[in-house]
Amino acid sequence: MTIQGWTLILLFVAMVLMLAKPVGLWLFALYEGRRTPLHALLGPVERGFYRLSGIDPTQEQGWRRYAVHMLIFNAVLLLATYGLLRLQGVLPLNPQGFGAVSEPLAFNTAISFAANTNWQSYAGESTMSNLSQMLALTIHNFLSAATGIALAFALFRGFARRSATGIGNFWADMTRVTLYLLLPLSVVLALFYIASGVPQTLAGSIDVTTLEGVRQTIALGPVASQEAIKMLGTNGGGFFNANSAHPFENPTALTNLVQMLSIFLIGTGLTYTFGKAVGNVRQGWAILAAMMTLFLIGVTITYWQEAAGNPILHGLGVAGGNMEGKELRFGIAASALFSVVTTAASCGAVNAMHDSFTAIGGMIPLFNMQLGEVVIGGVGAGIYGFLLFAILAVFVAGLMVGRTPEYVGKKIEAREVKLAVLAIAILPLIILGFTAVASVLPAGLAGPLNKGPHGFSEILYAFTSAVANNGSAFAGLSANTPFYNGMLGVAMWIGRFFIIVPMLAIAGGLAAKRHTPETAGSFPTTGPLWTGLLIGIVLVVGGLTFLPSLALGPIADHLAMVRGQLF
Numbered sequence: 001m002t003i004q005g006w007t008l009i010l011l012f013v014a015m016v017l018m019l020a021k022p023v024g025l026w027l028f029a030l031y032e033g034r035r036t037p038l039h040a041l042l043g044p045v046e047r048g049f050y051r052l053s054g055i056d057p058t059q060e061q062g063w064r065r066y067a068v069h070m071l072i073f074n075a076v077l078l079l080a081t082y083g084l085l086r087l088q089g090v091l092p093l094n095p096q097g098f099g100a101v102s103e104p105l106a107f108n109t110a111i112s113f114a115a116n117t118n119w120q121s122y123a124g125e126s127t128m129s130n131l132s133q134m135l136a137l138t139i140h141n142f143l144s145a146a147t148g149i150a151l152a153f154a155l156f157r158g159f160a161r162r163s164a165t166g167i168g169n170f171w172a173d174m175t176r177v178t179l180y181l182l183l184p185l186s187v188v189l190a191l192f193y194i195a196s197g198v199p200q201t202l203a204g205s206i207d208v209t210t211l212e213g214v215r216q217t218i219a220l221g222p223v224a225s226q227e228a229i230k231m232l233g234t235n236g237g238g239f240f241n242a243n244s245a246h247p248f249e250n251p252t253a254l255t256n257l258v259q260m261l262s263i264f265l266i267g268t269g270l271t272y273t274f275g276k277a278v279g280n281v282r283q284g285w286a287i288l289a290a291m292m293t294l295f296l297i298g299v300t301i302t303y304w305q306e307a308a309g310n311p312i313l314h315g316l317g318v319a320g321g322n323m324e325g326k327e328l329r330f331g332i333a334a335s336a337l338f339s340v341v342t343t344a345a346s347c348g349a350v351n352a353m354h355d356s357f358t359a360i361g362g363m364i365p366l367f368n369m370q371l372g373e374v375v376i377g378g379v380g381a382g383i384y385g386f387l388l389f390a391i392l393a394v395f396v397a398g399l400m401v402g403r404t405p406e407y408v409g410k411k412i413e414a415r416e417v418k419l420a421v422l423a424i425a426i427l428p429l430i431i432l433g434f435t436a437v438a439s440v441l442p443a444g445l446a447g448p449l450n451k452g453p454h455g456f457s458e459i460l461y462a463f464t465s466a467v468a469n470n471g472s473a474f475a476g477l478s479a480n481t482p483f484y485n486g487m488l489g490v491a492m493w494i495g496r497f498f499i500i501v502p503m504l505a506i507a508g509g510l511a512a513k514r515h516t517p518e519t520a521g522s523f524p525t526t527g528p529l530w531t532g533l534l535i536g537i538v539l540v541v542g543g544l545t546f547l548p549s550l551a552l553g554p555i556a557d558h559l560a561m562v563r564g565q566l567f
Helices: 003-032 039-053 063-086 103-114 130-160 170-195 223-232 253-277 281-308 311-315 331-344 359-370 381-401 414-438 452-467 482-511 528-563
Strands: 205-209 215-219
Touching (some): 003 170, 003 281, 039 170, 063 130, 063 482, 103 482, 130 170, 130 223, 130 253, 130 381, 170 223, 170 253, 223 253, 253 331, 281 331, 281 381, 281 528, 331 359, 359 414, 359 452, 381 414, 381 528, 414 482, 414 528, 452 528
Antiparallel strands (some): 205 215
């Protein structure tokens, strides 16, 4: 580890914390439906959309109606994407002449982008036309991210409102988030990427001759626009197979820093928005403190392991840290930081190959996802996932002090606890269940390219990434098969929407409750004790659930590496 590496990490953390409040204030204005400076320009567009679609943005929806509209909207988008990918060969803006995407791959990809997972069992530059990249995939990057933020707003209203029957209007939330947040920020970021050397063109490729005299065909396309929302919306789906390790997606150290900041920008801002929504910004800062503590622990371990390198290579006389699978222009520190950022949030973009990390260095990104990606999490999904753990934490605190648990003025009763446990339990049930199936069936065992515990880690990582809606991969798994396309597609859908429905039920129940003022006997939920309890609950639930599988995978892999054993 170096001073320069730690300077980058601490600079990144400082910038994230500085941006949390201004972004949170902007989000709070959208949460309340208040006018912003962009309304003068985009207000007519918003009102025109409502008139054309017959939507009354002031009409409140109960949690069931909110959930039904959200599910129908995402199901229609999924079917439209599947159809477009299957018809790709006869549609325009296909300069490379790519044919239709196969049925299993189209099924997997449609679910992947609808669920904000962006798992890619394909190489974008050799599979997807420009139309598919823009219309099928990039549009999903906007709308799946907007869905997550809208759902977070709904849960915030559950905590903030008193004796209410509604939790907002899904269509109004989606429209405002897309129009006044995601779209303008994406335009700014896309222009920055274009100025930094990222292509933005409808051309399919260009033929060049290298300095060595070799003729090459270099893929091009509308990369910058996809790159902007890919990071901002914690989507992660790359235009190219190498994702942000590709110089056309991530050309410089500055673009690398901006991409990492983009991944955390909205997630950290939403913590401040939550504090404003419930009338106590310290509540938001307490959640952010817990998130950043978990994040720094993960970065420290990953950077330490990657900087230490591989003892087997050291024994062969190759000194230094582990540079396998990393770009020289970023190095170990920036690669380790990026890996933890992208898996702490449900982004999945990568600037290095996680399969090539050391065993413990690769375990941290895996464990980040197994925690439910609540460290910062996906846009919206991270904060509402963390609030589920907060409900569990106040329940535990209530048991310890012998009082009915309360959180931000709302009594947490049996219904909320049961629904929170149900939502939290979905993730380990599907991850471990599907991993077990893939680890014994011939079709599943045909996927890993490595033997022993590392091969098991590749399977475990794939289903963890799918259910946690992350989308990153160990990249040593041959996943473009009917078995994995089907299994991972189902896992992604369950991981996204089977958590959302119980969460919205909690929001509806909380909104109907009265506010309970704090008393001397109330458990404080803003100080270091509360932050520590939150961290403890998240780690205990994740550790108890996944430690056996981690022992079979990365921990066993690490012990073998220390002994000098190869598989």
